[in-house]
Amino acid sequence: MRYDAEHKQRTRARVLKEAAKAIRGEGPHQIGVADVMAKAGLTHGGFYAHFGSKDDLVVAAIAQMFDEAMAAFEHFTAGKAPVAALATYIDFYLSPRHRDAQATGCPLPALAADLPRLDRAARAGFTAGAERLTSALSDLISGLGHRDATELASSALAEMVGAISLARAISDPRRSNQVLRHSRDALKRRLGIGDKS
Numbered sequence: 001m002r003y004d005a006e007h008k009q010r011t012r013a014r015v016l017k018e019a020a021k022a023i024r025g026e027g028p029h030q031i032g033v034a035d036v037m038a039k040a041g042l043t044h045g046g047f048y049a050h051f052g053s054k055d056d057l058v059v060a061a062i063a064q065m066f067d068e069a070m071a072a073f074e075h076f077t078a079g080k081a082p083v084a085a086l087a088t089y090i091d092f093y094l095s096p097r098h099r100d101a102q103a104t105g106c107p108l109p110a111l112a113a114d115l116p117r118l119d120r121a122a123r124a125g126f127t128a129g130a131e132r133l134t135s136a137l138s139d140l141i142s143g144l145g146h147r148d149a150t151e152l153a154s155s156a157l158a159e160m161v162g163a164i165s166l167a168r169a170i171s172d173p174r175r176s177n178q179v180l181r182h183s184r185d186a187l188k189r190r191l192g193i194g195d196k197s
Contacts, residue, residue: 027114029114062111096176108133160183
């Protein structure tokens with residue numbers, strides 16, 4: 001049976017969504033092509049109609065994950081003044097909800113430890129995605145009048161990624177929540193946006 005280009009795009013998107021979840025949950029080295037295809041409701045044989053190799057799938061899934069991260073950023077910040085937008089995004093990012101959504105959350109904490117062992121194309125995709133998020137944060141921080149917006153954005157993102165990673169690793173829910181709350185409060189103070197939660 002022959003399918004049109006739109007059907008092929010929808011099928012590819014389904015595979016990428018499942019691959020992105022699997023990579024976040026298991027790591028890029030642990031995912032299996034057959035398992036990803038099965039979760040997408042497809043046979044293993046159909047894989048090569050969309051991707052040349054597992055490495056190609058990983059690179060495309062990383063791009064998908066950052067597209068999802070940017071969509072979340074837009075969802076929490078669109079139509080808001082810079083102070084409210086930053087506060088809302090920080091509140092989301094450093095929340096128990098985001099901590100617990102490892103299969104759908106930001107790709108930075110999910111991938112950072114694995115990146116040194118991935119190929120050049122995967123690292124380039126990760127770098128491009130991190131730069132997109134940093135730039136989006138920088139635009140908001142610049143709107144607050146900070147001259148060093150890019151430096152602040154890079155530092156803020158690193159702090160948020162580190163806090164989520166640490167909060168996910170701590171087994172005591174009370175202590176994990178404290179890490180998130182303390183990081184949230186400290187970051188807002190540093191950016192001069194006060195407590196908007």
